[in-house]
Amino acid sequence: MQRLMQVNVQVTEPVYLKDPQATELGRRILEQGVRLIDELGLEAFTFGKLATELGTAESSIYRYFENKHRLLIYIIGWYWSWREYKLAFDTANIADNRERLARAIRSITEPVTDRGSFSYLDLRALYRIAVSESAKAYMTKGVDAEHREGCFGSFKRICDRLKEHILLVRPDHPFPAMLASNVVDGSMIQRFFADHLPSLTEKQARTRLSEFFVELVFSTVNTPRS
Amino acid sequence: MQRLMQVNVQVTEPVYLKDPQATELGRRILEQGVRLIDELGLEAFTFGKLATELGTAESSIYRYFENKHRLLIYIIGWYWSWREYKLAFDTANIADNRERLARAIRSITEPVTDRGSFSYLDLRALYRIAVSESAKAYMTKGVDAEHREGCFGSFKRICDRLKEHILLVRPDHPFPAMLASNVVDGSMIQRFFADHLPSLTEKQARTRLSEFFVELVFSTVNTPRS
DNA sequence: GACAGAACGATAGTATTGCTATCGATTAAG
DNA sequence: CTTAATCGATAGCAATACTATCGTTCTGTC
Numbered sequence: 316m317q318r319l320m321q322v323n324v325q326v327t328e329p330v331y332l333k334d335p336q337a338t339e340l341g342r343r344i345l346e347q348g349v350r351l352i353d354e355l356g357l358e359a360f361t362f363g364k365l366a367t368e369l370g371t372a373e374s375s376i377y378r379y380f381e382n383k384h385r386l387l388i389y390i391i392g393w394y395w396s397w398r399e400y401k402l403a404f405d406t407a408n409i410a411d412n413r414e415r416l417a418r419a420i421r422s423i424t425e426p427v428t429d430r431g432s433f434s435y436l437d438l439r440a441l442y443r444i445a446v447s448e449s450a451k452a453y454m455t456k457g458v459d460a461e462h463r464e465g466c467f468g469s470f471k472r473i474c475d476r477l478k479e480h481i482l483l484v485r486p487d488h489p490f491p492a493m494l495a496s497n498v499v500d501g502s503m504i505q506r507f508f509a510d511h512l513p514s515l516t517e518k519q520a521r522t523r524l525s526e527f528f529v530e531l532v533f534s535t536v537n538t539p540r541s
Numbered sequence: 542m543q544r545l546m547q548v549n550v551q552v553t554e555p556v557y558l559k560d561p562q563a564t565e566l567g568r569r570i571l572e573q574g575v576r577l578i579d580e581l582g583l584e585a586f587t588f589g590k591l592a593t594e595l596g597t598a599e600s601s602i603y604r605y606f607e608n609k610h611r612l613l614i615y616i617i618g619w620y621w622s623w624r625e626y627k628l629a630f631d632t633a634n635i636a637d638n639r640e641r642l643a644r645a646i647r648s649i650t651e652p653v654t655d656r657g658s659f660s661y662l663d664l665r666a667l668y669r670i671a672v673s674e675s676a677k678a679y680m681t682k683g684v685d686a687e688h689r690e691g692c693f694g695s696f697k698r699i700c701d702r703l704k705e706h707i708l709l710v711r712p713d714h715p716f717p718a719m720l721a722s723n724v725v726d727g728s729m730i731q732r733f734f735a736d737h738l739p740s741l742t743e744k745q746a747r748t749r750l751s752e753f754f755v756e757l758v759f760s761t762v763n764t765p766r767s
Numbered sequence: 768g769a770c771a772g773a774a775c776g777a778t779a780g781t782a783t784t785g786c787t788a789t790c791g792a793t794t795a796a797g
Numbered sequence: 798c799t800t801a802a803t804c805g806a807t808a809g810c811a812a813t814a815c816t817a818t819c820g821t822t823c824t825g826t827c
Contacts, residue, residue: 340804356682361784372805377786450676456582458737467738474741489743490753493731496741497757500730501723508722511684512693515700515722517715527716531723534764535757559774566775587813598776600816608814 330389330466335379343369344379345393346435348386353440357387357448384455387444388466391452393436394445395469398423402476412483416536417529419480423473424502424525446506474499485536494535498528556615556692561605569595570605571619572661574612579666583613583674610681613670614692617678619662620671621695624649628702638709642762643755645706649699650728650751672732700725711762720761724754 335341347368352360362383366373380386405422409415431438453467461467477495481488488494502524509520517523561567573594578586588609592599606612631648635641657664679693687693703721707714714720728750735746743749 338803358681362786363784370805372807373785374787374806375804378803382785447680450680453738454673454676454733455584462738471738471740490746490749490756491743492740493734493742493746493753494757496734497723497727497731501727504726504730505719505723507680508719512679512688512697514697514718516719517717520719523716527719530716530764531720531757531761534761538756538760538763564774588815589813596776598778599814600777601775603815604774 329464330385330392331380332377333379335389340369340371340375341379342435344376344386345390346437349390349436349440349444352387352390352448353437353443357383357451384452384457387448388452388461390441391445391449392466392469394441394449395473397434397438397441399469399473399476402473406480412480416480416484416532419477420498420529420532421525423477423499424528426506426521426524446503446510449503470499481532481536487540488536489540494532498532502528555690556611556618557606558603559605561615566595566597566601567605568661570602570612571616572663575616575662575666575670578613578616578674579663579669583609583677610678610683613674614678614687616667617671617675618692618695620667620675621699623660623664623667625695625699625702628699632706638706639759642706642710642758645703646724646755646758647751649703649725650754652732652747652750672729672736675729696725707758707762713766714762715766720758724758728754 333341335345344365348365351365351368355364360383362373362376366376369376380389402419402422406415406419409418427438427442429438453461455461474492474496477498478491481491481494485491505516505520505524505527508515509524513520520527559567561571570591574591577591577594581590586609588599588602592602595602606615628645628648632641632645635644653664653668655664679687681687700718700722703724704717707717707720711717731742731746731750731753734741735750739746746753
């Protein structure tokens with residue numbers, strides 16, 4: 316698994332000017348970029364600070380990414396690509412549709428606890444960024460254009476896969492796509508709430524996220540259509 | 542109803558330096574602020590532009606709000622206060638718990654279609670801002686501090702009310718708070734998806750949002766506990 | 768109708784940000 | 798050996814996010 320991940324996580328959409336995975340500097344931009352965004356938050360994070368951190372010039376970073384927004388899109392895309400791959404892995408060879416759906420939901424909604432030694436990116440930091448900053452990646456005036464460019468492909472794909480798992484269990488469900496995207500996005504939001512606005516969740520919500528979403532999906536999926 | 546709203550929608554939390562509802566300039570800041578944020582999006586919106594729009598000086602606006610982030614928090618707070626009030630109204634005098642829960646969900650998740658002539662704020666613009674920008678109000682490094690200040694009170698209250706309605710129908714539900722906040726926040730997110738990333742939702746999702754959430758909640762609420 | 772105090776508009780100024788351009792030096796590829 | 802790519806460094810610019818100051822007007826009060 317670990318080896319496979321290393322090989323397979325690729326961000327294919329051209330959100331970059333120059334492929335950061337292809338060069339040493341590019342990889343350091345990603346690695347330290349993830350650490351800095353996690354540490355400072357997106358608003359306080361600047362290419363200037365990242366450059367000092369890397370001992371390089373601001374302009375060098377601009378050769379890879381147009382601006383920090385694009386870098387964020389790239390990082391979030393990487394995150395969802397990784398989760399998508401993990402999803403495929405976690406659901407492989409499970410014959411029973413219901414069991415596979417349950418595993419899929421758990422795979423997607425489980426918090427990341429492992430630093431992940433197989434990648435130069437810190438997976439836990441990446442998870443924290445996805446939780447706290449991913450809304451900023453798409454909630455802008457530029458969404459429609461970026462969407463047309465295919466910037467959110469990996470997020471869409473993981474939602475779509477979950478939708479397919481839902482449909483296999485319940486082919487006549489009226490809202491499989493909404494249900495799927497609600498689980499994928501909702502698991503991030505609920506994690507944020509658990510960390511920062513705990514009155515919006517139950518106690519120990521952090522560790523019971525998956526349980527909540529599994530129950531949520533299965534109760535809709537089991538409810539007879541009127 | 543319309544008269545009542547005018548009287549009752551108040552943002553009590555001190556996110557402002559000087560109460561904008563108390564003066565003519567303050568009200569114009571809110572009114573044009575809403576219009577400009579809606580038009581430009583939060584990133585392109587600046588106090589400078591708002592000042593020109595209002596024919597006043599930037600510094601005058603800074604007398605009311607520390608910065609545009611605070612203005613956003615205020616506006617979003619106003620929005621949820623308004624919805625909270627609407628919720629109370631829509632669920633008043635309904636004796637049956639299940640019927641009241643269904644009405645509560647519809648009240649909260651229904652898109653705003655009415656400009657709302659009873660307020661100087663454009664309700665539709667406000668709704669669009671709540672859909673597109675509200676995540677930016679709380680997803681910052683400052684959440685915890687702002688949360689302690691009580692900045693998100695109205696959002697918390699509406700989630701809490703929905704939670705209570707859920708518990709009256711299903712006192713032993715294991716995740717009433719998560720379910721409630723998932724509905725409140727999810728209805729905004731799903732609306733955003735419907736507008737900008739439609740493959741994440743069903744066709745006509747915009748008009749079927751409430752239907753989806755009513756079904757979602759009622760199926761969990763009806764599912765027997767194991 | 769004089770006076771104190773708020774509210775406002777206007778101007779100025781500063782540090783930071785976000786970005787573009789240019790230019791050698793180093794390295795890698797043909 | 799030459800050419801192109803890559804990088805680090807510096808410079809510079811327009812916009813942003815404030816802060817400070819100050820005179821004017823408008824308010825209510827004695």
